[in-house]
Amino acid sequence: MDQLLINHGFPLLSALIFLPLVGAFVLLPLKSDETCRYVSLVFTAIVALLSFVLVAGFDTTTAAFQFAETHTWIAPLNINYTVGVDGISILLVVMTALIMPFCVLASWSYIQFRVKPFMICLLIMETAMIGVFVALDFVLFYILWEAMLIPMYLLIGIWGGPRKIYASIKFFLYTLAGSILLLVAIIWLYWKNSYTFFIPDMMWQPYGITPQVLVFIAFFIAFAVKVPMFPFHTWLPAAHVEAPTAGSVILASILLKMGTYGFVRFALPIVPDATLLLMPYVLWLSIAGIIYGGLTALAQQDMKKLIAYSSVGHMGFVTLGIFVLNKQGIEGAILQMINHGVTTGALFLCVGMIYERTHSRELSAATGVGRYMPIFVTFLAFFSLSSFGFPGTNSFVGEFLVLAGTFEFDLTLGLAAIPGAVIAAAYMLRMLQKVVWGGVDNPDQSWITDLNTREIVTLAPFLLFVLWIGLSPGPFMEMMDYSVTDLLDQFNVYKAQSVAAAEILVRR
Amino acid sequence: MLFLPELILLLGTLCLFLVSLGSPAIDTLRKLTVIIMALVMLASLACLNQKGSLFFDSYQVDFFSQLFKFLICTATLVVLIFSEDAPGIRSDVKAEYNVFLFTGVLGLMMLTSSVELLAILVSLELSSFALYIMVPMRSAESGGAMQMESGIKYLLFGVMSTGFMLFGMSYIFGLCGSTYLSDIAVQIEPLFYQPAAIIAIALMLAGFFYKLAIFPFHFWVPDVYQGAANETTAFIAAVPKIAAVAVMIRIVSLVSAEGQTVVNLLLICAIGSMFYGNLSALVQKDFKRMLGFSGISHAGFVLFGLLTLSSQGYATSLYYIIGYAAMNLACFLVVCTVAPSGKNLAIEDFTGLHQRSPLLAVILAIGLFALAGIPPFVGFTGKFMLLVSAFKQGHVLAVVLAAINTAIAIYYYLSVVRVAYCSDPEGATMQVAPGTLTTAVSLLLLLVIVAMGILPGAFLNLTSTAIGTIL
Known part of the structure; x- marks a missing residue:
């Protein structure tokens, strides 16, 4: 347990995890919809503020897990409640905590019926999502990972669009079926590591290559479905399109990150040999995702679908960065996870705001609103520019690092990824052009009203982060730097060891 | 004191019998049955720590048996409470129905204490014959003629499996020269190289495979679940399985380390049950029938714990069957409450349940998600621990197949949650309002499902202690 810096003071992480759950219970007896909205806003806001405390107390000069707490949970099976954050997870935790209040705000007038259950689902989601990022016990991780499916299913299935039933069931089945083998892999690791579920103890162990490959495959299926990587992505457009705005934001900004987080946290350190062996395939799948997502997005008429497919492309960049296994790549990938969360979350909010007015997600119904919604299109322009990595915005930094890492790894791969960045500009600019100006056949949009204060408040922080990360990524990189360096160092040590071991075998 | 719960139940049954000679009001009858069952439950709770043996050592009272008795009484009480006025039962035989129900419970309670082959047989038959009669007692308005068909099927399959069991017992007696399980355990231990011993154990298990609905003794399940009244099905689905x-x-604890063949046999039955149950459940339209098939697959999971031949595995099985009973009763509670006239429910009949009764919808959803094995409910924790114990014994392939089954199963559970939550009823539909006692019971079941899922430690200790007293 020396990987943990135990937190003896206020249990900050537990507070972050369980406060939303407490909020859900507080909501239960409430009657009025308005009170439910305010109570959930208060709870998510407190969590968001607490996350600043987390950042303030975070030590950027160690790779150990900080704010760690460990309590015995299920003694007969040696399952513990162990949580902690390191440089890889902290940004994701903070992002989750910060985005949730805006999800509540975005649902303020969008959700008109069954408000209380909706807010309860959101709060339970928050508990599960923060928990997934900080869990250091594999059973705890798995329980939260799966438990999250129920509220998300309900979010899509109850408050979703016309094809909500198809979309919600597809989402549920895909993710559940994907993570079933993960459970078997967890049990195998438990058995192999003398019955412990403590994740850091499972890392860098000399497992044989065959079991490593099998475990990697189990990890890969679970995480690739969640990311989603091409060709496991088909649930994503359906789910995104049908989900209510808050659901889309949660899906895009946070849920997708769990897959890539899983790769960095589990696949790399637990099965490094298999990672080395299989990484070319994963890399080329990422390239396929980038190109495929981009081309498909180019052809969409439905704005939510367009952004959903663009997510497939962007997440392709993230997995690309992770599996080139160098510092720029992984740091770029982690930064890109945050960027994608901020930018795509904001884009979904924007589409939601249009939808609330026109009740259509069709691009053709939203053309030419620029004249009547100047504030809105200003926001939209920034987020669209950010989405395709315009210099000065956040995604530029992330994508640049990923591409730099990729070129360092392999020239062909880097060249193959470049068209993705170009297509991204094409589809985002196409959407922007249509929404702002449109053509000669614009529908009459003169009745449309611009954003109200609540909506501006919702979008402004996203813009802040877009520019902040874009212009000064230093503080963000600093948070993760130590952990990523440590991860790669350990990886190289492990690689050297296994090479040495192989040489000894050969000499004999 | 040793025999107190059974004695009270026996007296209660006689009392009911006397009542049944007259023509009691339905309301009185309900109060009477609930009170008697509650008394029996309290008695079994009070006798939880009794130890001793009765009837020439063929009837053993220990923590193991007492825990089971408590569980059986509690489950029966839950069924009695949520059946309200038992609308599915022919109104002219309601009193007799309860007499048979109590006789059945008596048989099951005695079964858990029996440690001698003949005692096992007698108690098993006592419970089985009562159940055979209960099934066709469904009212014609709610069941049509289905109940007769299922009654006959239940009887024929039951008698057949009893035949298998008796045949197995005769082998055991021939091999060991005793009918006491304690003697048999000693005698049979070195005999597992003999096919006779393996066949004997396997045949003996067949009788209970039938009760637990394990492939290939599951054929009665769908028809009986569908044909019996909702209340009867709720009872059959939970209590005899415990x-x-x-x-x-x-x-199974008679099997020594050499009995690998028995283990393999159990493994095949377990995997067969899972696949058969889950794949068949996918296409069901009738909710009870679907639960029947799901029950077959869950029985396969229970076998996973038994085939490890380790006390930890047995404890997990016990834990799982308790959890299963709770999840299943939660679902049947919803069935009985949503169908006030005692009719069968198709899955579509749950349409828009969230509007008709939010509480029932939550219970149904949690019950089904728990059955499907989604954390943090007991279904997940139980399955997880069973998989861990099977993995420790090296049954890796079986664990993978079981995991795949969980993925298959989610679809049909989810499709029920879908109609309950995601579709709105067309036109005006009846509101459903459960009674006060039923509401209380439903909340209790909910609590059990969640508590056993999140904090299984205490329950595991309890079941491990129980297993410890018999090994």
């Missing part, structure tokens, strides 16, 4: 697990643990 008792069956008790006896199976006693029988």
Whole structure:
């Protein structure tokens, strides 16, 4: 347990995890919809503020897990409640905590019926999502990972669009079926590591290559479905399109990150040999995702679908960065996870705001609103520019690092990824052009009203982060730097060891 | 004191019998049955720590048996409470129905204490014959003629499996020269190289495979679940299974390390049950029938714990069957409440349940998600621990197949949650309002499902202690 810096003071992480759950219970007896909205806003806001405390107390000069707490949970099976954050997870935790209040705000007038259950689902989601990022016990991780499916299913299935039933069931089945083998892999690791579920103890162990490959495959299926990587992505457009705005934001900004987080946290350190062996395939799948997502997005008429497919492309960049296994790549990938969360979350909010007015997600119904919604299109322009990595915005930094890492790894791969960045500009600019100006056949949009204060408040922080990360990524990189360096160092040590071991075998 | 719960139940049954000679009001009858069952439950709770043996050592009272008795009474009480006025039962035989129900419970309670072959047989038959009669007692308005068909099927399959069991017992007696399980355990231990011993154990288990609905003794399940009244099905789906697990643990613990063939046999039955149950459940339209098939697959999971031949595995099986009973009763509670006239429910009949009764919808959803094995409910924790114990014994392939089954199963559970939550009823539909006692029971079941899922430690200790007293 020396990987943990135990937190003896206020249990900050537990507070972050369980406060939303407490909020859900507080909501239960409430009657009025308005009170439910305010109570959930208060709870998510407190969590968001607490996350600043987390950042303030975070030590950027160690790779150990900080704010760690460990309590015995299920003694007969040696399952513990162990949580902690390191440089890889902290940004994701903070992002989750910060985005949730805006999800509540975005649902303020969008959700008109069954408000209380909706807010309860959101709060339970928050508990599960923060928990997934900080869990250091594999059973705890798995329980939260799966438990999250129920509220998300309900979010899509109850408050979703016309094809909500198809979309919600597809989402549920895909993710559940994907993570079933993960459970078997967890049990195998438990058995192999003398019955412990403590994740850091499972890392860098000399497992044989065959079991490593099998475990990697189990990890890969679970995480690739969640990311989603091409060709496991088909649930994503359906789910995104049908989900209510808050659901889309949660899906895009946070849920997708769990897959890539899983790769960095589990696949790399637990099965490094298999990672080395299989990484070319994963890399080329990422390239396929980038190109495929981009081309498909180019052809969409439905704005939510367009952004959903663009997510497939962007997440392709993230997995690309992770599996080139160098510092720029992984740091770029982690930064890109945050960027994608901020930018795509904001884009979904924007589409939601249009939808609330026109009740259509069709691009053709939203053309030419620029004249009547100047504030809105200003926001939209920034987020669209950010989405395709315009210099000065956040995604530029992330994508640049990923591409730099990729070129360092392999020239062909880097060249193959470049068209993705170009297509991204094409589809985002196409959407922007249509929404702002449109053509000669614009529908009459003169009745449309611009954003109200609540909506501006919702979008402004996203813009802040877009520019902040874009212009000064230093503080963000600093948070993760130590952990990523440590991860790669350990990886190289492990690689050297296994090479040495192989040489000894050969000499004999 | 040793025999107190059974004695009270026996007296209660006689009392009911006397009542049944007259023509009691339905309301009185309901109060009477609930009170008697509650008394029996309290008695079994009070006798939880009794120890001793009765009837020439063929009837053993220990923590194991007492825990099972408590569980059986509690489950029966839950069924009695949520059946309200038992609308599915022919109104002219309601009193008799309860007499048979109590006789059945008596048989099951005695089964858990029986440690001698003849005692096992007698108690098993006592419970089985009562159940055979209960099934066709469904009212014609709610069941049509289905109940007769299922009654006959239940009887024929039951008698057949009893035949298998008796045949197995005769082998055991021939091999060991005793009918006491304690003697048999000693005698049979070196005999597992003999096919006779393996066949004997396997045949003996067949009788309980039937009760627990394990492939290939599951054929009665769908028809009986569909044909019996909702209340009867709720009882059959939960209570006899608990008792069956008790006896199976006693029988399986006879198998020594050499009995790998028995383990393999159990493994095949377990995997067969899972696949058969889950794949068949996918296409069901009738909700009870679907639960029947799901029950077959869950029985396969229970076997996973037994086939490890380790006390930890038995404890997990016991834990799982308790959880299963809770999840299943939660679902049947919803069935009985949503169908006030005692009719069968198709899955579509749950349409828009969230509007008709939010509480019932939550219970149904949690019950089904728990059955599907989604954390943090007991279904997940139980399955997880069963998989871990099977993995420790090296049954890796079986664990993978079981995991795949979980993925298959989610679809049909989810499709029920879908109609309950995601579709709105067309036109005006009846509101459903459960009674006060039923509401209380439903909340209790909910609590059990969640508590056993999140904090399984205490429950595991309890079941491990129980297993410890018989090994």
